[in-house]
Amino acid sequence: MRYFTVFFVFVCLSIQLIAQEEKKESGWKINGLAHLIGQMDGKDFSNTTPPHYYTVMKFRLGVEKQVFDDLKFKLEMQDSRLMGQAEGVMNNIHNLDLFEGYLEFNNVANIPLAVQAGRFQMQYGTERIIGRSFWHINERKFDGARLKYKRDNFAIDYFHIIQHNSTNYILKIFPGLYPYPSEQSTSSGVYGFWSKIDFTEKNNLDLFAFMEANDTYDDMSNSFLTRNTAGMNYNYKSGDFETVMEFAYQFGTAKTEILNSMGAIENKTEKDIAAYLGSLLFNYKLKPVALELGGNIISGTDPDEKEKINTYSNYLASKHKFYGLMDYFLDIKRGTGNLGLNDFYFKVAYPGLVKNFSGAVILHHFMSNKESASGLNTFGQEIDLVFTYKVIKGTSIKFGGGIFLPGDLMKEMWRTNESERSDPSFWSFIMIVSRL
Secondary structure, eight states: OHHHHHHHHHHHHHHHHHHHHHHHHHSOEEEEEEEEEEEEEETTSOTTSOOEEEEEEEEEEEEEEEETTTEEEEEEEEEEEETTOOOOTTTGGGGEEEEEEEEEEOSGGGSSEEEEEEEEOOOOTTSSSSOOOTTSSSOOOEEEEEEEEEETTEEEEEEEEEEEEOOOOOOSOOGGGSOSSOOOOOEEEEEEEEEEEEEETTEEEEEEEEEEEEEEEOSSEEEEEEEEEEEEEEEEEETTEEEEEEEEEEEEEEEEEEEOTTSOEEEEEEEEEEEEEEEEEEEEEETTEEEEEEEEEEOOOOTTOOSEEOOOOOTTSOOTTSSOTTOTTSSHHHHTTTSOEEEEEEEEEEEEEETTEEEEEEEEEEEOSSOOTTSOOEEEEEEEEEEEEEEETTEEEEEEEEEEEEOHHHHHHTOBTTBOOOSOEEEEEEEEEEEO
């Protein structure tokens, strides 16, 4: 591993130097990423089963070009896969995909307005509401357009994102390619805005609102989801003290129509959505350490509730950053059995452990927001430990892991065929990240 790391760092440093020379000579900006995460996964709460070992690797390479003064062009490609799962010399190209590709027009109509269109990532605020998924084998990106306005201490983005569109591209105009009667297209998208107000350098407020619209049709059912999310993020800093308050509320409707063999509606259900997320943290830099105390409350649905959906959806969030590094609660609905999550944590970070080396330990206590049908509400406790070493500029190595002590509710959820899985679970990783 040591020789691999030295070789890897040497290659990344060489590429960085080449990229800098290319930028000076041509005006093109070369960017890229090498990201490898090796993991040992023993998260199944059973000490009789062997852990899983796998390594995720992602490599990206892209270019940016500022055309004239007000037009920016970016193209970035990515290959992502599990190490050791190549499909063969002729078939492994399917993992190569467009990561980002867009045009951005600035100073539209001679005002501080930018128009961005194509494929791009979006991250706002703490990324608890809308963010990236950096640890995932295939990070979240969006197809669509954004209007970005910024002046003085105020900025606002309006975005129109297409997540899914079933309409096929019709290349040739023939009668047979246009079915009659025509079939209704299915689609899903996100439409909304995110704004930021800087009252002072240490005091700012984010306000946001967006709608997720999802239509799904198949032979036997029609589903319609309209979910609206609105809220705020308030950040205050004073010296070595910082606090962040975040709140979001979701409302809307979820409808399902079950069709009979003749295509007529046989059964119809409609549920109102009423869910919320609340977060509060306090951070204090008590040199040489930084202390953080926080809590997250994410609403769930009572098992006896039949008319409403009270479970908050965190589908668009940057999930690995929150609710424990072991990722039991990436999806709030599935990870909590629809019961929601109450997370209380304490973090101690040591940013200057030694030169270029930092460490942190995080303690979580997890509970469900609603009790289960059997009256249980304790998921358990998680202890995470992370160390980071900066090798050179743009390149770092992280390693660490976690232990989860399951509570009664987690044991109940992981029970299979009357066989209880109740042992402490564990997970460890080593990650290398290099950016151009």
